[in-house]
Amino acid sequence: xxxxxxxxxxxxxxxxxxxxxxxxxxxxxxxxxxxxxxxxxxxxxxxxxxxxxxxxxxxxxxxxxxxxxxxxxxxxxxxxxxxxxxxxxxxxxxxxxxxxxxxxxxxxxxxxxxxxxxxxxxxxxxxxxxxxxxxxxxxxxxxxxxxxxxxxxxxxxxxxxxxxxxxxxxxxxxxxxxxxxxxxxxxxxxxxxxxxxxxxxxxxxxxxxxxxxxxxxxxxxxxxxxxxxxxxxxxxxxxxxxxxxxxxxxxxxxxxxxxxxxxxxxxxxxxxxxxxxxxxxxxxxxxxxxxxxxxxxxxxxxxxxxxxxxxxxxxxxxxxxxxxxxxxxxxxxxxxxxxxxxxxxxxxxxxxxxxxxxxxxxxxxxxxxxxxxxxxxxxxxxxxxxxxxxxxxxxxxxxx
Numbered sequence: 548x549x550x551x552x553x554x555x556x557x558x559x560x561x562x563x564x565x566x567x568x569x570x571x572x573x574x575x576x577x578x579x580x581x582x583x584x585x586x587x588x589x590x591x592x593x594x595x596x597x598x599x600x601x602x603x604x605x606x607x608x609x610x611x612x613x614x615x616x617x618x619x620x621x622x623x624x625x626x627x628x629x630x631x632x633x634x635x636x637x638x639x640x641x642x643x644x645x646x647x648x649x650x651x652x653x654x655x656x657x658x659x660x661x662x663x664x665x666x667x668x669x670x671x672x673x674x675x676x677x678x679x680x681x682x683x684x685x686x687x688x689x690x691x692x693x694x695x696x697x698x699x700x701x702x703x704x705x706x707x708x709x710x711x712x713x714x715x716x717x718x719x720x721x722x723x724x725x726x727x728x729x730x731x732x733x734x735x736x737x738x739x740x741x742x743x744x745x746x747x748x749x750x751x752x753x754x755x756x757x758x759x760x761x762x763x764x765x766x767x768x769x770x771x772x773x774x775x776x777x778x779x780x781x782x783x784x785x786x787x788x789x790x791x792x793x794x795x796x797x798x799x800x801x802x803x804x805x806x807x808x809x810x811x812x813x814x815x816x817x818x819x820x821x822x823x824x825x826x827x828x829x830x831x832x833x834x835x836x837x838x839x840x841x842x843x844x845x846x847x848x849x850x851x852x853x854x855x856x857x858x859x860x861x862x863x864x865x866x867x868x869x870x871x872x873x874x875x876x877x878x879x880x881x882x883x884x885x886x887x888x889x890x891x892x893x894x895x896x897x898x899x900x901x902x903x904x905x906x907x908x909x910x911x912x913x914x915x916x917x918x919x920x921x922x923x924x925x926x927x928x929x930x931x932x933x934x935x936x937x938x939x940x941x942x943x944x945x946x947x
Contacts, residue, residue, distance in 0.1 A: 557606050561599045574600065574941065575923040585782035586653035589775050590737045592622030593750055593828045596816040600888060600922060602628040604814055608884040608943060609634060613811025616878070618800035618871060623650030625814045630654055630791040637791055638807060642799045642843050644836055645736060645829040652733040654793045655726040656783050659776065662730065665722060666772050669731060672718040673711050673765045693717070700834040703743040703752070711764040716835050734771045739831040742767055751827040801867055803874045813875040813885045819936065820864055820892025820899060861894060869908045876912040879946045885914060888922065890939040902940030914944035
């Protein structure tokens with residue numbers, strides 16, 4: 548079978564619609580194709596990498612014996628798809644501890660009995676709301692639960708929600724098994740916006756003065772855990788026989804770990820140049836971990852975020868991105884591939900052709916660019932809020 552036919556068949560099996568306009572190749576994930584199946588549905592990671600795109604790249608540009616690296620692992624999409632594709636090892640870097648915790652959760656296989664047993668204990672640990680506990684004074688219950696210090700972020704929660712979330716989070720952090728702790732911490736992280744007074748759709752955290760529904764903590768946490776256990780059942784059935792080893796490292800994408808050499812594939816999906824830093828979208832989650840999101844803000848801006856609020860930010864973004872491309876070239880084995888999924892930037896009315904520049908960065912680093920496709924964005928796979936960006940680039944480069 549011809550290579551082009553094999554690629555077309557792989558894309559079709561994953562639900563990706565492939566089309567051509569002249570020499571331009573387009574990929575699209577049509578409406579109705581699920582992007583949050585299995586463990587991908589545990590946490591709504593804003594700017595999430597569509598799993599079908601990650602899987603197509605893994606299937607076409609790596610083999611089962613390969614080690615795959617995602618230097619900006621985010622919600623763990625590449626790591627999960629590497630595991631499901633039964634690759635030898637998948638490595639993820641991130642500067643955001645929330646990302647690392649979520650990535651651990653989505654790539655772990657659990658004993659269902661353990662999940663259900665811990666669930667019952669956590670549900671019982673949440674203080675009842677004021678209406679449900681008429682015989683227990685609010686003051687008495689507050690003295691029994693030590694509130695998690697949230698600083699200025701406390702303003703996004705009612706006193707009742709702050710109390711319940713504090714009790715729940717402290718109980719989750721007592722779970723000794725690191726993977727099990729990550730599973731329930733991820734469920735906790737996923738409810739924070741909906742039980743708060745802030746928006747649920749925007750990238751950054753803001754008060755939503757017209758918010759129609761603020762969920763009760765206990766009800767939403769229970770629903771989320773029960774849903775995630777069902778999602779886990781589906782994921783575990785597909786991943787059961789995979790021997791892929793997943794490793795997570797707290798580091799930024801600009802400095803590859805010296806031990807990570809002879810990689811078979813590096814996949815990078817950096818945020819758009821004009822996006823808010825991801826630390827801002829996970830501001831509430833970081834607060835519960837005792838971390839001021841601004842403490843990792845600049846690292847994210849320079850190595851995986853936007854130019855906003857950063858002096859000379861466009862240059863820093865492009866120089867940082869070029870450095871990551873060069874690091875990937877050094878770490879890959881001969882014949883290995885680098886895959887970049889990037890969107891063009893825009894400053895005022897000036898478009899910054901990041902996709903074309905990425906191809907040039909690859910060639911300048913010594914790569915041979917072997918493919919350039921465009922992923923058509925839609926509401927199913929992350930159309931940007933201002934709708935100016937209609938596609939993002941998929942650049943595949945090979946180390947000779």
